[in-house]
Amino acid sequence: MAITLSGDQAIPAPPLSSRLTPAQVWGIVLLAPYLLVFLAFVVYPVCYGLWLARAPSNYVALYNDPIFARAAVNTLIFLVIGINIKMLIALFLSGFFAQQRTWIKWLSVIFILPWAVPSIPTILSVRFMFNPEWGVINHLIFSFTGDDGPNWLNDPTVALTMAIGVHIWKSLPFWTLILITGRLAIPHDLFEAAEVDGASWWQKFRFITWPSMQTLYITCTLLSMIWTLGDFNSVYLLTGGGPADLTHVLATLGIRYLRLDQLSLAMASIVCAMPFVLPLVYFMMKRLSR
Amino acid sequence: MKLPGVSEFSWRDVATEARLLLIGIPVFLWTMIPIYHMFLFAISPKEDAFSGKLWPDHPTLHNFEIVFKQQHYFLRDFYAQFWNSLVIAAAVGVLTLIIATAAAFSISRLKVPGGRTVLNLALFTYFIPAAFLAVPMYRTMGNYGLLNNHWSLILAMVTIASPYAIWVLKQASDKLPVELDEAAVMDGATTLQIFRLVYLPLMMPSLVAIGTYAVLLAWNEYLYAFLLLSNDREITLPVALGNFLAADDSPWELLMTTGFIYALPPAAVYYAFRRYMVGGLTAGAVKS
Numbered sequence: 001m002a003i004t005l006s007g008d009q010a011i012p013a014p015p016l017s018s019r020l021t022p023a024q025v026w027g028i029v030l031l032a033p034y035l036l037v038f039l040a041f042v043v044y045p046v047c048y049g050l051w052l053a054r055a056p057s058n059y060v061a062l063y064n065d066p067i068f069a070r071a072a073v074n075t076l077i078f079l080v081i082g083i084n085i086k087m088l089i090a091l092f093l094s095g096f097f098a099q100q101r102t103w104i105k106w107l108s109v110i111f112i113l114p115w116a117v118p119s120i121p122t123i124l125s126v127r128f129m130f131n132p133e134w135g136v137i138n139h140l141i142f143s144f145t146g147d148d149g150p151n152w153l154n155d156p157t158v159a160l161t162m163a164i165g166v167h168i169w170k171s172l173p174f175w176t177l178i179l180i181t182g183r184l185a186i187p188h189d190l191f192e193a194a195e196v197d198g199a200s201w202w203q204k205f206r207f208i209t210w211p212s213m214q215t216l217y218i219t220c221t222l223l224s225m226i227w228t229l230g231d232f233n234s235v236y237l238l239t240g241g242g243p244a245d246l247t248h249v250l251a252t253l254g255i256r257y258l259r260l261d262q263l264s265l266a267m268a269s270i271v272c273a274m275p276f277v278l279p280l281v282y283f284m285m286k287r288l289s290r
Numbered sequence: 291m292k293l294p295g296v297s298e299f300s301w302r303d304v305a306t307e308a309r310l311l312l313i314g315i316p317v318f319l320w321t322m323i324p325i326y327h328m329f330l331f332a333i334s335p336k337e338d339a340f341s342g343k344l345w346p347d348h349p350t351l352h353n354f355e356i357v358f359k360q361q362h363y364f365l366r367d368f369y370a371q372f373w374n375s376l377v378i379a380a381a382v383g384v385l386t387l388i389i390a391t392a393a394a395f396s397i398s399r400l401k402v403p404g405g406r407t408v409l410n411l412a413l414f415t416y417f418i419p420a421a422f423l424a425v426p427m428y429r430t431m432g433n434y435g436l437l438n439n440h441w442s443l444i445l446a447m448v449t450i451a452s453p454y455a456i457w458v459l460k461q462a463s464d465k466l467p468v469e470l471d472e473a474a475v476m477d478g479a480t481t482l483q484i485f486r487l488v489y490l491p492l493m494m495p496s497l498v499a500i501g502t503y504a505v506l507l508a509w510n511e512y513l514y515a516f517l518l519l520s521n522d523r524e525i526t527l528p529v530a531l532g533n534f535l536a537a538d539d540s541p542w543e544l545l546m547t548t549g550f551i552y553a554l555p556p557a558a559v560y561y562a563f564r565r566y567m568v569g570g571l572t573a574g575a576v577k578s
Contacts, residue, residue: 026481027402030392034452035408037389040434041427041449042415048433049426096313107314109561111321116560118510120528121549124535125328128542136327139342169324230419232513237532251421255513258425266425273422281417288413288457 053267062268067256071248072272074160078249079225082164087221090172094179095209115173123166123237127153130162156246159239163247167234175220182216183209219287226280229273328553331546339543353547362544364534367523374519375509375526375552378440382447382508383501389448390455390500391493395485397456398463399471409460416453421513423450428517442518443526447511451504462496463489502563506556527552 020028062068097108114122129135130152138149153159190208199207232251235241241248241256248256250273257266330346331339332353338346355361360368393412397405415423427446428437436442466489474484490497512528519525525533531552534545 023400023481024402027396027400027405030396030400030485031402031405031408033389034393034412034456037445037449037452038408038411038415041430041445042423045423045426045430048430052426052429093313093317096310096317099310101310104310104314107318111317112560112564113321113325113557116557117325117553118512118528118556120510120512120531121328121546121553122324124531124549125324125331125546128331128546129324129327134340134342134542136342136344143342169320173321226417226419230421232421232424237512240535251419254421254425255517258428258517263425263429270422270425277419277422281414284417285410285413 049267050271052264053271055264058264058268059272061265062272065265067245067248068253068269070246071250071253071269074247075229075249075251075273077160078164078167078231079228082167083221083224083228085164086168086172087175087217087224089168090175090179090220091213091217093172093176094183095205097176097180098183112173112177114170115177119170119233120237122170123233126162126166126169127238153239154243156243159243160235160247163235163238166238167228167231170234171224171228175224178220179213179217182213186212219284222280222284226277226284229277328546328550331543332550334543336541336543339546353543354551356544357547357551362541364530364537364541365544365548367530368548370523371525371527371530372552374440374524375528378443378447378515378526379505379509381440381444382451383505385444385448386451386455386504387497387501390452390459391490391497393452393456394459394463395489398460399466399484399489400481409456412453412456414453415449416457420450424513424517427514431518436518438519438521438524440519440524443511443515444508446514446518447504447508450514451507455500455504458500459493459496462493466492498563502559506559509556 097104097111129137132138132149132151132154135152137152141147141149150158152162186208191204194204194208230251231249232255235247235249236252236255239247241252245256250269254266254269257263257269330344333349333351334343334346335348335350335352338348357365357368360366393408396402397409427449431437431442431446434442436445470488470492471484474488479487510528511526512532515526516529516532519529522530527548531545531549534540534542
């Protein structure tokens with residue numbers, strides 16, 4: 001080994017192609033298309049965007065824009081409250097769907113629908129249901145109480161809550177499905193042994209289900225938070241950011257600046273989110289590339 | 291005389307079933323109401339739809355007729371837009387499969403130098419929220435002169451779909467035994483022959499899952515389509531649906547009908563490939 005090494009070093013370095021085996025040359029050729037896509041549509045845009053957002057005045061402008069502060073708070077509410085509620089429901093429903101019943105099997109097939117159909121028509125469907133004049137909800141309220149129903153989407157708190165509801169409606173099936181796989185992976189004899197010992201429902205969850213699922217559950221929650229940062233549709237198509245731009249989240253705010261031709265502000269608002277996004281991304285990458 | 295053990299046991303069963311139903315019924319209603327509402331609008335004449343009826347007095351297919359005959363201002367380009375959605379989704383599916391399969395083969399089987407780094411970069415892209423990348427992407431497409439061209443949306447969607455595709459395909463190919471490649475090399479197979487004759491056939495289930503994933507991702511995409519395409523004849527169906535909102539007196543029954551037609555293909559594809567999707571994607575989505 002040492003001899004060959006020193007022998008190699010005596011010869012001037014050969015050109016790249018002859019140092020690589022044919023398989024490695026093919027490896028580079030086959031990897032090249034993705035690298036090109038990555039350079040042209042990820043590296044270049046990101047660098048260009050950062051360059052556009054370099055001026056400190058952008059951040060001063062953002063700081064002075066009340067819509068930005070409101071959007072940041074909304075995003076936090078969306079992530080911290082919305083996602084945790086969603087994941088808790090998903091955890092609960094994964095237990096429900098793990099029950100062996102024919103009708104529950106059928107229900108699970110239906111339950112997947114929100115995830116399987118595109119979000120645009122269903123979000124618009126929800127939007128019309130809550131239309132104050134013609135929507136079915138206010139028609140029902142009127143026929144039961146004789147009073148006009150509220151103007152749902154005109155109240156920022158209600159509108160944001162509904163946007164979170166729409167988000168949960170759309171993505172709950174996906175996370176439930178993943179948590180079901182996690183639950184089904186728990187060896188069944190653990191539960192049988194607990195049953196024999198007379199463990200309660202809560203004890204079985206606390207000492208068997210949760211310990212085997214907590215890693216998966218936390219990974220799912222973090223992943224869902226990262227993705228929800230990019231959830232443009234739920235807010236944009238339901239409330240359009242309104243009323244009075246009070247229900248924007250960072251995803252829609254960036255696009256709002258873009259539409260107003262304030263690209264550097266749009267980029268700056270995204271840069272502001274990075275201190276929160278990057279640690280999450282780093283954590284996820286560590287976890288997934290084990 | 292009742293046997294206490296038997297009757298107690300069956301009562302407990304009834305109670306369990308009732309508790310399950312108490313969860314099942316709300317879950318069913320929660321899932322179905324927005325979809326039913328869309329369907330209801332599609333089969334209702336305008337007066338019935340706008341009067342909050344839970345079932346129309348005169349169910350009709352007239353709305354579908356209007357859509358298919360393009361008989362409304364908002365629907366002038368329905369077929370063109372449907373075709374755009376279809377072509378773009380197909381192109382994204384094919385391109386993503388080619389790019390991602392080649393990359394996964396290169397990283398996992400050929401152990402190309404730097405493959406690990408490329409995989410990490412791809413994973414990183416996968417975790418960056420798509421709405422954040424949309425802003426610089428829009429400007430970049432403008433610089434490339436691709437705005438309002440279908441290629442802008444196709445390339446953008448390939449960029450978004452590839453990382454996950456590469457990652458799932460890499461995981462799947464790591465599971466194929468190395469001995470297969472070694473045996474093929476012994477028999478004098480070239481790298482390309484291994485790729486074509488050994489690798490691709492064995493990867494089929496994952497390729498189906500990833501192809502479906504990319505096609506559905508592109509078909510369902512709203513944000514990028516809405517940013518990158520604007521001409522009425524160039525836009526995809528979801529953008530056209532969003533454009534209905536531009537008018538105050540939107541024909542919501544037609545909007546819901548078009549939405550219903552638009553939602554059918556992905557739902558059908560999803561249910562047809564459910565076996566692959568659940569196995570191939572959830573296993574890859576989160577490693578437990």
